[in-house]
Amino acid sequence: MPRLTVDDLKKIKEDYKASLTLREGGYRAKVTIHMGTCGIAAGARKVMEALLDEMTKNNVKDVIVTTSGCAGLCSKEPMATVEVINEAPVKYVYLNEDKIKRIFKEHVIGGKPVEDLALVVGSETAY
């Protein structure tokens, strides 16, 4: 184990901060993947894995990914809701791995909702 300097200490702090931020409840945006039976059957799990992959690759630390039950629109699964803090949540439908990557890039990172994939804006509130 290398002996640490003050700078090393700061670096370790940054590296490990991601996993801790989520525990402290501090985050900038939340992506909810709807995982009712319908969602899972339509491939929601793959969508979520793709999203998690993308987040790891981009080293994003202040976004949380969570799951929820059926959103009530089973025919349009897989679905996801993106909530950027202080902005209206956006619900996306008919997702696949490529689409979620696009949403991640344009909406979660870029801040601009992907209109052609969105179902509705403002149906749920962020907490």
Place this chain on the structure above:
Amino acid sequence: MERYRASVMLCGGTGCIAGGSLKVKNALDEELKNKGLQNEINVVLTGCNGFCAQGPVMTVYPEDIFYEKVTVKDIPIIVEEHFIKGRPVERLMYKEPVKKQTIPLMRDIPFFSLQVLRALRNKGLIDPEKIEEYIARDGYQAAAKALTEMTPEQIIDEVKKSGLRGRGGAGFPTGLKWEFCSKVKGDQKYILCNGDEGDPGAFMDRSIMEADPHVVLEGMIIGAKAIGANKGYIYVRAEYPLAVHRLQLAIKQAKEYGLLGNDILGTGFNLDIEIYQGAGAFVCGEETALMRSIEGKRGMPIPRPPFPAQKGLWAKPTVLNNVETYANIPQIILNGGEWYRSLGTEKSTGTKVFALSGAINNIGLIEVPMGIPLRKIIYDIGGGIPKGRKFKAVQLGGPSGGCIPEHLLDTPVTYEDIVKTGAIVGSGGMVVMNDLNCMVSVAKFFLEFTAEESCGKCPPCRIGTTVMLDMLTNITEGRGRDGDIELLEDMSRDIIATSLCGLGQTAPNPVLTTIKYFRDEYESHIQEKWCKTGVCKELCTFYIDEEKCKACGACKRVCPQNAISGEKKVPHRINQQLCIQCRSCYEACKFDSVKIGPRSYREILAPDMPAQEILREMHTAVLAGKEE
């Protein structure tokens, strides 16, 4: 590093482990693996979460869902419902004790939301066995600041400015203690941590050592720099194996990273810390006795002065602080003394950790701002007294403390205000008592403890506590005499004035405060031979008020002696010959019809003849058997 979408913080404190949290963790790990979620959900075994009575407890982030009393059987449901389908399991969530409301989020549960965490800031949030998690929460940043940017005087100034007082009990200003020691010349100085927590009902220090061992080390590093010490000991009693294990691991990790040992963080500063396991003697929490114990001698106190700051361990200048005191230091250095004193009162600054136990709904560990009224702790955070019973007193400060009665419940928790009641803040053990507690017996319990734990070196403590204990035993067994109360008070004052160390000087406090606030109980024990709570078996008679009795049979069912007779709709009766004064019927009766009378009632109440005959026959039979 793995990227997890959720973290499960499962409590691995002593309480929850005893409740089976290790088995729960194994089951959870396995179930997550079966479902292919092991790379998505991170399971962390944390230190004590604080909500001990509800254990094993777990919190699921990022949602902040709190689950209590989790068993292995619940794991498949949690994984399937919560982690796969995103539907938190309501059945396992916290239920508010009075209104029976379910509260899903940890931050909404009053037990948690009314606390302010400083010494416990990492509890339940980090894995205590991973130094990186501590570092990620600003860990060792304060030590780095103290070692690279601050002079010893600046560190001491900041601690003085914070107003931090020793959290072990006496409340001596920490900065002042450090200043004394830093001014003493000497090439060998020691920095010690007191983890010998021995008060009945106290587990604050254990929880900190288990949940956040690195914070203790960091506090000690900063203190060592301030006084100029290069060797430190953490004194932990051997009954705290988990605390010892985690501290050992923390020391090993800190050494590997160069945060302990020679040339810490490349600053040229050296500090070695070792753990010293004590045998669990109460007196070894006293500073001079603790030092003798580390020296390998019998743990006995020596007179002060000279104070340890001048002549301590091996006659070298030494500073000893309590675990919780050290846990506050890193944040004082990072955020400044002014920040620290923004909470609390003028003379009692910051926060204090308390261990709530006894007759209270939310048993566990809490941290609150100094100055908070006792009532708020007991009713808002503690959730009040279970089963609708009445509050009687709260015992603060363990055997060195005292009992505070109901009419003083609005007393703010500060060092000065609590001392005025006759109790002390002490290390923070808070034992709540309800109307079923006999205050004479409570005093006797604490005196039994101190008499047994007295090291025996000085006569006032050795003989005084024993004589007082004998008197209390006499009173509780019906041999109390007029003048006993006054004699107890006199002896208390003498023992306090003449004992060598804090053990003897505070041992009579529980007796004095119970006499002060519950003198009528002592009087009825002595004069009327009547223990009105029915705790002292020799001083009570249980009987049923036949007018109030609804003949429900509740008392009859719980009586271990079958001493209660009565059919449906017929008021019940207690056979005095068979009754062993166990009090079960009294606690079971919902109609207040079981009464407690003085001992003399036994003769007045008509004895049930049949039982008497049975007893006589049994006696004769036994005698006959012996003759054969």
